[in-house]
Amino acid sequence: MDSVRNMGNSEQEFSLLLTLSKEDPLYEKKRKLLDARGFDHDIRFFLSSSRATFKSFISAARIIEMDEAELYFAGVDVLQPVDFYSPTNELKSLNSLLSHIDFSLNSALSNKMEQLLRQLKGETMDVIRVYGDKNRDEAKIEICNCRAENLLLQWGKEHGLKTKLQIAHVEGAGRGAVAVEDLTIGDTVLEIPESIIISEEHVYVSEMFEILKRMDDISAETMLLLWSMKERHNPESKFKFYFDTLPKTFNTGLDFGVEALTALEGTLLFDEIIQAKEHLRSQYDTLCPLLCRDHPDVFQPEFYSWDQFLWACELWYSNSMKVIFTDGKLRTCLVPFAGLLNHSLCPHVLHYGRVTSSTKSLKFALSRPCRGGDQCYLSYGNFSSSHLITFYGFLPKGNNFYDVIPMEIDVPQADDSGNHDWTTHMVRGTWLSSNHEILNYGLPPTLLNYLRSALKDAEQPKDSNINIDNEREVLETLYSIFNPMMEGHGDPDNPHWESPSWDVKLALEYKDLERRIISSVLQSCLTGLEMLQLIESKHQ
Template sequence: MADFDEASQAFLAWLRHTGAEINPKIKLEDLRHRDAGRGVVAIQDIAEHELLFRIPRSAILSVENSLLSSEIPASTFNALGPWLSLILVMLYENLNGSSSNWSSYFSVLPSEFNTLMFWTKDELAELQASAVVDKIGKESADEMFLEQLVPVIIEISEVFFAGDTRAKQKAEEMRSPANLELMHKMGSLIMAYAFDIESSTPPKNVDEDGYASEEEDEALPKGMVPLADMLNADADQCNARLFYQDRYLDMKALKPIKAGEEVFNDYGPLPRSDLLRRYGYITDNYAQYDVVEIQMDLVADLATAAGIWSTERVEYLDEQEILDSGYDITVSEPFTLQESLSPELIILVETLLLPVEEFDRIKQKGKLPKPEKITGAGAKLLHKIVQTRIAQYATSLEEDSRVLHADSTVGGVTSKSKDRRFAMARAVRSAEKKLLRQAEEALAELTARGGGALKRQRDVDGDVEMGGTGKKQRA
């Protein structure tokens, strides 16, 4: 406890030394009793729009602020891209220990992680057929580190390990499993804590809620914003937001916050599967964003078996930006196909089922079937697709439900318990099965009616996340 608090106080002292302004009405508090690590809590009433803290841009742990950026060519960072560049900088600063300007900051960042990247095979197996397993990307990350990052470290070894007579040897040793693990930890810190560092006038398009797709965020510079990343997230209780100024980043209250209440940020509309993948925990407050993915490969296999797969039609759909690696079924309350079933999936199925003359006609006009109407044949194939997807899971929704009541403690942030990981996995896979069950029942009813019209409120869009569709992250 003493070491934990001492690290917090040393961090705050360092932060104030950088020129940060911290409202005396807030406190960095030990929330480990709630499995929430550190958090920011109001100790006096805070008014709406009141400044909670102000962080100078110079205190951000970023490529721009690291000494490494003045020692190696900008072209090196440009070639690596935002993610690998920040990993390189964080490795450099972390390995410099107390010599780093951010040593006090590193002391309050986690050194152990509960994200899927660090789960064992038996723990990941509890997620069963969840598509999130394919989005972890540990093997591809290892390949990227070995093929892109390590060669750069070797090339700049005399700078990276300045003053060390074993610089070149140490650079070669970055290929070791222990150092690859360190790279994964730096990457996990970025995924869980980094912000997109924007100017006061954001150069990108965001939606009406202020969020951008993860794919779009990929191109933006990343930075670790001290104290801002200490805020825990809550989809329902979000009461603060980070605002970008010319010289500072300001965290302001979005609503009045009473003394004793925690200050919360928000990750945006992330499903619990992605919350687990990126941050290592789940909470029921994000259940409203849950999704289950129907893989394109599954659709292709069933369409081929039905004799309706057409390379020409698939290529046309690709030109129309309908093809994707997977299609989401999302939460709606009450559940309706028009709100939950991916319109792109409907278009894909209905296009494959079109008579030759009808396909030739819409292709000539550059059009697509309307997702507002599902034919009887389309409903039947979609029903078969959903049933096959359900069968990919090793247990049924009923079987999971019988053990879920024992998992009522799920919802904290950083437990290392295997039982807890199993419980979180069950919660994620059960939510996906529930969505599939709802879709199966709705499609069975639609099939019995011979198809029908859907009144759709959301538009077809191309918001694609790295490895999936329709997911967004904080901006």
Template sequence: MATPPAAALRALRAQALDERALYFEHDPSTPASPRTERALLVRLHHASTRPAASAPPRVASSLSAFLHTPLQPADDADDAPRLAAWLARHWPPAPAPQISLQRFPATGRGLSSSASLAAGEAALAVPLRLLLTPERAVELPGMERALHAAAAALGAPVDADVRLALALLGQPRLEPRGAWGEYLPLLPAEPPNALMWQAAPVGQLAGTPLPAQVGALRRELRQLWTALVPHLCGGPHAPLPPHAFRWRRFLWAYAIVESRGVVLDGLSTARTTALVPVADMCNHTVRAQLAHPRLEGEPPHRALVLRCLSAVPAGAELQLYYGRLPCLHTLQFYGFVEAELLPFEAVRIDLELPDEEDDPPGGEEGAETASDVAARRRRVLSDLGLGLSHFLRDTGGVPSKLLASLRVCMLSDAELREVEARGATPSRDAFPFAPLNTENEASALHALTMILEAQVEAMVGGAAQQIAQEWEEEDAAWAAEDAAAEQAAAGAPLQEAHAQPAPDQIAWPEISPEDQAAQRNAINEAVASMRAFYLRCYTGALVHANSLMGELSALTDQQGLSESAPNGDGSPDEHAHHAEDTESYEDEHAAQKQRMS
């Protein structure tokens, strides 16, 4: 298959555009971002390959050029001997993986290839029996009964990711010398996931969706943990000993699932999150040479295989692409921001329709009329190809669609009826992409500046300190509750079922003060870059909005019109509101489930 002609390539790029690129009407004759270009090239690669055949030279060459990762010097990681010993003990003797655990200057601990690998060759094949899945939680004696009891108390089944975290916590008790019992020390003691962050970096992201989303998830997990404790740790036949199910240990296990889980097809259910030993040490880049892991082979040799999309020289880092996640999500789940992708990011702005309750006044009849007006306004927006969700980029400027939507939101009832009567005219030279009148334009620009000023204030004002303080107070309150509970239980005799293994027999992950400081430093730097990006988006748009306000003011002065604020009292509240740039936990959880798919 030859490289597609320009027209075909343009069509393929158009199909790969994401929501942000579509919003900004990106010309598909050029790549919209490294993410979409990777998706296109990998799609072409798979379409042009057949079993036992390699990609045609031109397709393979384009993909290889995109995926090229320069060799970088590396040192053996401190825990490289532990991984080698684990492989010798738990990995099949053949084929032995030709990998080593090293520490790279740019990415930290990661895997490197000990031998040169060709395109299509397997870099790693993880035996299926070594994968840890949610279903394995019930291998623990008493766990199935405890989960049923917990589900009855909660009124809903225990989430699959929570069951996977429980399976991980239960491995030392189930099989202390087993594969996962001995793999635990190789896991990070302090995952870079935002659930485990200190208060300061969370506060620094005030004005972004992250603090609200992560805070809500932590509280939900805390409530879940509180409900699970009596069923999982109470009684002589409980599946987990209390020391293995402390709050911080449960939070650690869930953060491991969020930051290292791989979403797979073809296991016991349609889509399953699994923990994959060794493969979970692959770092991320959009230019990763490894394809997404796939199950291959038949039992008992079935394995999760990571194949090379292009040739990998010996000594190069083996990297994996985690998926088309926005930079804020990679920061939340994995603690990093990929610098190459940040210029292609966009900040979401969600508008709300005007409050129509006072137009016209009245009880239930007025409320019904207000609902009708809101529905009409939505129809006008839809007919004009507009909506309430918009994006900002750090290149500055107010997107024309955002200002057009605000013009519709600012229409009086009479103006709305006039626009409806004229019918939709989605022309760049007509309303709402051009001003309707001076009053409507002033209202739209005033509302826009209020929205942007509020966002800037959230980022540079006292919100950061408040968020950090609430985070610390929450942690302190939970720690006090846990200490009181442990003190109350200190005099209780140790149940025989929980006597082995003792806490000091379990090799939980550890982190040195130096490594902890380095990791927290890296997170702080990533947070600073994300915060700066959001601030550039808001301030750039605000500067443009103020400039437009100045031009409008000058125009009205020339026309001899008196300058007045919208609504008479300077408040845009009865015309439009800004909804916080947050997604529901369900939406965020769904996005998280796609993190490596």
């Protein structure tokens, strides 16, 4: 990170420097988009006007903070550039500016420079505060006085855990964590010592490790899974208070019954659940029966049934975190108490994956304010709703920008001119797009450009502004792909599901979401075809 530069005596020459790392796996695509938006390789922002600096910095930071899906849907439109990509991207971009400001304040060379930086910081924090208020959750919350959770908290504090959160019951979400007081950006709401994080190190000192280390191709994560299946039943376990707070069933998509799966037929979620369960069943059949047969004194059969294995898989899928320890190694872990924080599309905590070397603790700091009594949210990751249902057991509230439908396009290959950087294509709800005009239609520009190139007539002049025939063929091709999908999703008002069980209800909610996405794509195609017809009629 570069500090403020003073390039002369004029206050107008104080500047911030933002750079795109060449180590970024999406470097080429991000560089192309930055170039299209007019940003140099060294992106310098002058502090003479905090408002102009803010707008320019955030515009560039949004691109630098993008993930692959956000890049895909952004496209490269210089005339109508997108200025919002997702709630998480927006928070990361705003907090990136704050980080640059804080770093620069430590090396400010003059009072004037410090004044400009503090003004910009105040304005940035105000924007984050307003943005957070727009996304504030109004769920009904009751403080939890459950014995198991209180014992976990007491045990954690005895081992050095610090928190400004308390456990609560959240309507529609089960347990959660709420702020005990008004908290602001940068406040540490939870600090968990490295010593109580459950990682592979505990397997290495257990009796089962001597057996497991002789097995071929067994990962540390699989060892941990097998260890936790037994450890949860150990009354002398160091982590007894943690295991005591875990539910008997997680109610994820992996627990869906026959009726729920029947309701999901034809959806992405159906395929995801079936594939996941087949993988887990194969893994179980390869591991557990053999271990129980050959080492029954260590792998007791009553602890290693299929149901116990599935429970442990759900535990690790829904509660594990990737953490970098003080030795620099990335490990998959269970983090007591942190697992009680729920997921949000607009979270309070964005970054929590590295143990601080000075305190040997994992810190959870706020990226946006959290009022006292409000639920404090994490981001579990940029996941689709089908993934969140399968492995976590819930459908997130609000517009999930990662609810995409991948596409298999049966059209001739596009030319190799270098204009097409994507090998896979996708759509999402067109209501998420801010551009529904001609040539855009609310559809992904990356997809449209690919189809235009793949379907174009070689005789058509390349400098044509609107190729009516080409545009029509693009939209008709998309319609022909998604119309059968819509027909395959059946009637949304099936009276058979008047009093559905929890899994059927969740399945129907997801199917309705997928139906809405497909419907929006079809409507955008029809609206686009009407636009083209209107243009054509004007030129006749």
